[in-house]
Amino acid sequence: MRKKIALIGGGNIGGVLAEQSAYRELGDVVLFDVVEGLPQGKALDMAEGAPLVGSDARISGANDYEGIAGADVVIITAGLARKPGMSRDDLLKTNLSIMKQVAEGVRDHAPDAFVIVISNPLDAMVYTFKEVSGFPKNRVVGMAGILDSTRFRSFVAWELGVSVKDVTAMVLGGHGDTMVPLVRYCTVAGIPIEQLIPKDRIEAIVERTKGAGGEVVALLKTGSAFVSPALSAIEMAEAHLRDKKRVFACACLCEGEYGIDGLYVGVPCVIGAEGVERVIEVEMNEAERSLFDASVDHVKELVAQIEI
Numbered sequence: 001m002r003k004k005i006a007l008i009g010g011g012n013i014g015g016v017l018a019e020q021s022a023y024r025e026l027g028d029v030v031l032f033d034v035v036e037g038l039p040q041g042k043a044l045d046m047a048e049g050a051p052l053v054g055s056d057a058r059i060s061g062a063n064d065y066e067g068i069a070g071a072d073v074v075i076i077t078a079g080l081a082r083k084p085g086m087s088r089d090d091l092l093k094t095n096l097s098i099m100k101q102v103a104e105g106v107r108d109h110a111p112d113a114f115v116i117v118i119s120n121p122l123d124a125m126v127y128t129f130k131e132v133s134g135f136p137k138n139r140v141v142g143m144a145g146i147l148d149s150t151r152f153r154s155f156v157a158w159e160l161g162v163s164v165k166d167v168t169a170m171v172l173g174g175h176g177d178t179m180v181p182l183v184r185y186c187t188v189a190g191i192p193i194e195q196l197i198p199k200d201r202i203e204a205i206v207e208r209t210k211g212a213g214g215e216v217v218a219l220l221k222t223g224s225a226f227v228s229p230a231l232s233a234i235e236m237a238e239a240h241l242r243d244k245k246r247v248f249a250c251a252c253l254c255e256g257e258y259g260i261d262g263l264y265v266g267v268p269c270v271i272g273a274e275g276v277e278r279v280i281e282v283e284m285n286e287a288e289r290s291l292f293d294a295s296v297d298h299v300k301e302l303v304a305q306i307e308i
């Protein structure tokens with residue numbers, strides 16, 4: 001039997017998630033949204049295109065939670081996206097009430113799912129989902145570090161004129177202005193970028209990475225990035241469904257790791273059949289650690305505003 005993937009939120013990211021999940025045949029797809037007709041219309045369009053890519057995955061739309069019953073993977077993008085001039089944190093109040101409803105719907109209809117949260121502000125939203133659903137921590141994870149890392153990888157590849165495939169990078173901490181691109185852990189085919197790129201150019205790449213989401217928002221004017229966030233979450237879903245044991249930076253519940261007590265923060269982890277199978281603790285020097293701690297403090301302040 002095919003796996004079932006439920007996508008909560010049928011907007012920009014939800015649409016790309018549906019297309020990629022179905023066309024890669026990760027499983028049958030249900031696109032859920034509160035707007036009537038939107039998920040059904042998008043699903044029908046994609047289903048009609050499926051013969052062209054040879055996909056037999058079924059794609060459907062739903063406006064009630066019965067539609068997601070028994071899902072193996074749930075990816076959540078429900079909520080508002082940023083507009084120019086807004087920070088991710090400005091979305092907290094509105095998206096908090098949406099996330100509470102979503103967590104109840106998923107808890108009641110897909111109690112065994114592996115859940116990937118994308119809605120912003122990410123670290124606060126994934127925390128909210130975990131608290132409301134009561135799901136175990138290995139089955140609730142936030143997508144952010146993988147996206148921030150892929151942006152970092154792109155900028156390094158463009159700078160050096162090398163394949164994106166050969167660049168690995170790791171961006172840790174909260175998903176916001178305080179995120180921490182770890183330069184020492186960025187390599188091209190194993191060669192540290194500090195041997196390949198001058199210091200001032202690395203600094204520019206780090207700054208561009210931190211502001212990369214905002215750069216897209218400023219250009220689009222009506223919303224935020226949606227292709228690269230969807231592709232990032234698909235990597236995570238695929239790692240789980242195919243038990244790949246991939247290592248990504250994700251927002252994981254840290255309980256002792258990195259000295260953090262009960263917060264979702266971007267850290268490297270292993271994703272496989274069990275969901276988040278373990279968090280990897282990397283060594284940081286004093287400067288990296290102080291940036292990371294400042295980022296964690298920011299997440300702490302955000303989470304302190306949440307009333308469940």
Ligand code: A3D
Pocket residue numbers: 008009010011012013014032033034035077078079080081082091095098101102118119120121122143144147175223224225226229
């Ligand atoms: P958008 O295209 O507006 O889609 C959001 C969808 O959510 C809309 O179709 C809404 O109708 C729907 N929705 C609203 N309330 C509910 C509800 N209660 N239940 C179900 N669906 C609902 O936004 P988008 O797809 O561009 O972005 C979605 C979210 O992802 C936003 O919060 C963004 O800020 C966030 N985002 C996060 C990242 C990260 O890296 C973490 C990157 C990009 C966007």
